[in-house]
Amino acid sequence: MNCRSLPHVSGSTQRRGSLERLRTGNRRAVTGLLATEGPLSRADLARGTGLSRTTVSSLVRDLIESGHVVETEDRGTPYKGGSGRPPLLVRLATPSGGVAGVDVGHRHVRVAVADRSGAILAEAETAVDVDAHGAGALDEAAKMVRAMARKAEIPMTDLQAVGMCVPAPIDRRSAQISSGILPGWRDLVPSEELERRLKIPVVADNDANLGALAELHHGAGHGTSDVIYVKVASGLGAGIILGGRLHRGTTGIAGEIGHVQLHEDGRVCRCGNRGCLETEASAPRLLSLLRPAYDDDLTTERVLELDLLGDAGVRRVLSDAGRTIGRALADLCNSLNPEMIVMGGSLGSSPAMVEGIRASLDRYAQPATAAAVRVVSGQLGDRAEVVGAVALAVARVGAI
C-alpha cells in the first residue's frame, strides 16, 4: 500500500528544502555559542562550531550587518597564551526590545523587565491577595509591567513577550489551571487574561517548573542536565529537568509531588485526599507547628534566621520536614536517578531541611542512587520564579 497523502514538510521558518537552511543553521550555531560562552573571536567560533574560519568570517559579517552581533573594542589574547595576532572579539548585540516576567504567587505579584538576552533591568514586588482577587491581581500585574517597562526605558511597543508564573499546574491543551487549588481563578485562562490586558503574547507555566528553569540556567543547577527542583512554600511542587529539558508530561501537569500520601488517615488536604505530603511539610504547616512555642507572628524569614542561628526547636522541625519530603524524593530518585536536587521556595534555603532530605535519601533510596545525587539550596531565593518567567519569555521570542 502506498502512502499517497504524505504531508508536506513545513519548511519551519522560511523555505522548503535546505541550502539556506544550512546557512541559518550555521548562523544559529554561531549565535548559540556566543550566547552560552560570551564574547569570542572568529577563530574561537570556528573551533567551537567545527566550521572553517572562512565560513565563520562570512557568517559573522552577515550577523554584524544585520545587527545581531557587534565587535567589542577590547582584543583578547591569542590562542595558546603566547604569541600571534590578538583576536577581535565579537559578542551578541544587546537585542533591541525586551521581555517581561510576571510571578503571581498566592500573596504577591512580582514583575521583572529584561532585555532580550534575559538580563533583568527593572524589578518590583507588590503584596496582593491573589487567591481572593484573581482578576485584581492580573490588573495589578499589568500595571506593574507598564511601570517596570517605563523604568527600564523600554517602550511597551518594544516588549515582545511576557512569561508568566502561576502557583498551580496548567493543562497543556486548554492552558487552564488544572485543579481547583486556586479558588479565585476558576474558569480563568491566566495567560489569555494577561494577554488581553497587555496586548502582548503571554506564555504561562507553574511556579515549580519556572523555578527549575531559572535554577538550571542561572542558579545552582548550572551545568547539570537531570535536576529535580522542589519548591517548598504554601504548597509543595517539583519542576523536573531531564536531559536539560523541562519535563512537563503528557498533559503538562507533571511535578505534583505534594500529594504523595503519607498517612491513610492523615490531615485532610485541599486536594480532597488525606495525609498528603503537603499537609505535613508545607510552609504554613511548619509555621503552625512552631508558633505555639515561639511567636504568633512568626514568619518564614524569622524561621530561617533561627535555623542559621542554630535554634534547636526550629532546626528539629525543619529537619523533620526535610526527612518527610526526603521520603518522597527517595522514591522519585530511585525512579529517575537524577544528578541534583535543588531546594527552592521560602524554606528551600534552610540548611536543616537540606540535611533532613539528605538523611532520608541516604536511608531510603538505593545506595547507588543516593550517592549519585547532590542536594543543594537554590541560589535565586524568592526571585527564582520571576527569573524563570523571564527565561520563558526569552525562549518564546528566540534567543536572537
Place this chain on the structure above:
Amino acid sequence: MNCRSLPHVSGSTQRRGSLERLRTGNRRAVTGLLATEGPLSRADLARGTGLSRTTVSSLVRDLIESGHVVETEDRGTPYKGGSGRPPLLVRLATPSGGVAGVDVGHRHVRVAVADRSGAILAEAETAVDVDAHGAGALDEAAKMVRAMARKAEIPMTDLQAVGMCVPAPIDRRSAQISSGILPGWRDLVPSEELERRLKIPVVADNDANLGALAELHHGAGHGTSDVIYVKVASGLGAGIILGGRLHRGTTGIAGEIGHVQLHEDGRVCRCGNRGCLETEASAPRLLSLLRPAYDDDLTTERVLELDLLGDAGVRRVLSDAGRTIGRALADLCNSLNPEMIVMGGSLGSSPAMVEGIRASLDRYAQPATAAAVRVVSGQLGDRAEVVGAVALAVARVGAI
C-alpha cells in the same frame, strides 16, 4: 574571559563542518521515510521529505548504488487514483548481516537472531540457573547465539552487534551491575564477558529498560512517547520512556521502583531494607501467598490461567498486588504525568492486576493525572526482553 579550549566538534561520522552533512541528512530523511512508511515512489519521497524531485532522484540513485535501497518489481498506481505514469517503487534493501539479542533472566537464557532491520529470524530459550552460575550462563548464551545464527543462515562473521538483557541495573560508567542483587555475577562486566566469548560488540541494559523499548517500538506503546513499563517478575522494575526516549538517569540506574518502602517494619528485602514494594508484590511473593490454598507446584502460568477463568482467590491476590504497585505508580504518575503504563513480566498480562493498578491510580493520583494515563498489559509477553535486546543491537549498528 575567553573560552580558548573549545572542543573541536567531532564531525560525527566522516567529514567536518557541513555540506556533505547536508546530503547525509537528506539521505537519512529518505531512508527514514522508507523505514517507517514502507515502499514508496520517488515522487512520494519528494512530497514526504519536502525535497525536490531532482534531489530525491539523485539521492535514490546513490542509495541504490551503495546497496541501501532497491527498486521493487511491482509498480504502484499513480498519485490520485487515476491516470498518469505509474511510479517505480523503491524500498530499503534488506541489510546484509544481522544482529543478535540475548535475554538473560534469573532462570533462563533466551536468544534471538535478527536481520539488521530487527526482523527476528531464529529464536530459542533454555532453562539455566543463572543466579548460581553466571559464567556458565554466558557460555550457554554464546553457544545459543552461534546455533541461532546457523539456523538463520547468517555466518557469525556477518553478525554485527549483540544486545544483551540482564536482570539488574547497570552502571552507565563502569558497565558493571550496580547492586548486589545478582550474587553469581559479582565483579563481572556482563557485556565484556559475552563480548570476549563471541568477539562481537555487545551492549547491555537491564530487563525493564529493554522491555520498555520493545513495547514502545513493537508492542502496546506504539505511537506513544511518555510510557512507564513495569516489569513484575521475580523482582519489580520499571523502564521509563520520556519524549520517546529511554530515560536512564545520570548513572544509568533509573527505574528502580521495586524498593519504595511500604511498611517501616515490613519484610526484609534482598536490597537490605525492609518493607520494599518488591517484598509485597513480586511473583515469588504472590506464589507463596497462593500455594497453601492451591498447589505446592503452582506456577505463574497456572495463576494467569486461573485469573482468566475468574478464580476468586487468585483474582483477589493479583488485584491486591496491583493496588499495592498502583500506590507507588500513582506517586510516580503525579511526578511524570505519563501517557501510558504498560505492564510486563510474567504477571503483567493479568487482567486482575491491571484492574488493581487502575483502581489505585484513580484513588491516589491527582484526578487529572489519573485521567491522562492508560493502563494496559504488554503485547510481547516473555519475549519483550529479547525483542528489546534486538532493538538495542539494531540501534547500535544504525538502522541502515
Place this chain on the structure above:
DNA sequence: GTTTTTAGTGCATTTCTCGGATGAATTGCC
C-alpha cells in the same frame, strides 16, 4: 630585525539543491 605564531579575508573550486524542460508510461475520451 627576523622569525614564529595566530587572526582575519579574498578567490577559485567543489558540492549540493532547485526549477524548468524533456521524455516515458498509463488512463480516459472521442
Place this chain on the structure above:
DNA sequence: GGCAATTCATCCGAGAAATGCACTAAAAAC
C-alpha cells in the same frame, strides 16, 4: 485506434554555500 491529460522520472543549467589555499595583519619570541 488516436489524441489529450496526467503523473513519474531524469537531464541540464543556475545559484547558493562551504572549503582550501594563499595572502595580509599584528603581536610575541629570539
